[in-house]
Amino acid sequence: MSRAGFCAIIGAPNAGKSTLTNRLVGAKVSIVTQKVQTTRFPVRGVAIAGDAQIVLVDTPGIFQPRRRLDRAMVRAAWGGIEDADAIVHLVDSAAEIAVAEKGGSAADRKAAIDVESIVEGLKAAGKQAILALNKIDGLKREKLLGLSQRLFETGVYSEVFMISAKDGSGVGDLKARIAQLMPENPWFYPEDQTADLPARLLAAEITREKLYLRVHEELPYAAAVETTKFEEQKNGLRIEQTIFVERESQRPIILGKGGQTLKWIGQKAREELTELLGQPVHLFLHVAVDEKWADKREFYGPLGLDYDA
Ligand SMILES: Nc1nc2c(ncn2[C@@H]2O[C@H](COP(=O)(O)OP(=O)(O)OP(=O)(O)O)[C@@H](O)[C@H]2O)c(=O)[nH]1
Ligand SMILES: [Mg+2]
DSSP, X not given: OOEEEEEEEEESTTSSHHHHHHHHHTSOOSOOOSSSSOOOSOEEEEEEETTEEEEEEEOOOOOOOOSHHHHHHHHHHHHTTXXXXXXXXXXXXXXXXXXXXHOOOHHHHHHHHHHHHHHHHHHHHTOOEEEEEEOOTTOOHHXXXXXXXXXXXXXXXXEEEEOOTTTOTTHHHXXXXXXXXXXXXXXXXXXXXXXXXXXXXXXXXXXXXXXXHHHXXXXXXXXXXXXXXXXXXXXXXXXXXXXXXXXXXXXXXXXXXXXXXXXXXXXXXXXXXXXXXXXXXEEEEEEEEOTTGGGOGGGTGGGTOOSOO
């Protein structure tokens, strides 16, 4: 009998959840940037290990929410564990060790507080998780052992793995263990399917990734991308997208000098989309100002982010 089930990947913002999801799947299904709060809604990726199909649920980071969008993101992240057959709590080991040793940066301290709140959340939910200590590349083993011991003593973890989602070390063992936890089931997706995000949404995500990669310092969290047209034409796909910023002053940041920045974003997104979608893509980007995009449900509604709960 084949096996199939769900595995939720939870963790503080920037722990490497999307990097791990892509690594387990073996294809890009979720966007990755150096910014915290990149993932805004649960993204599913499908991995295969022997006779098991693992549906990975990459979640938004769990953190102290302020805006309405933040609250919906955190709720969606916790929602991911409810029906999961396995839960992986991914921790940025480098940040934890920096805090324990020399206090760490403000971002490290924030991450450590988020890790504590996740431990409490798991306790409250009565769930056991696999602890995956990530970003071990460049860390000394004895330091990791101390961290592993300290977190394991909380009692919410069934086991510990040490991995680097970035270079792949330890990920094979973790994947094999997740596969063992999948219940007997027929597979949920066809063998060759790796993602279930609708193509127009994936296209918007790819553009958002390029946008963040290029202007992450100047544009903290203040942008969203929506696909407004996605049309098969004789010579390929025509995709039109609007980039929303919150303030008029942010428009020139995205445009850049002589429109160079927007051009770069469009070019990078088009190249990746052409490869992902397997056909020529003609991408048209517009920039619009909308103070309230973060409060609008239509970007996230189709994926079930529940704003009003
Ligand atoms: N050195 C190192 N960096 C990593 C590793 N895994 C992820 N990163 C980096 O950490 C940053 C955040 O990675 P993401 O995968 O976007 O993290 P995330 O947990 O999905 O973040 P959010 O979606 O914002 O919650 C990126 O710059 C990654 O390249 C790792 O194993 N080692
Ligand atoms: Mg992510």
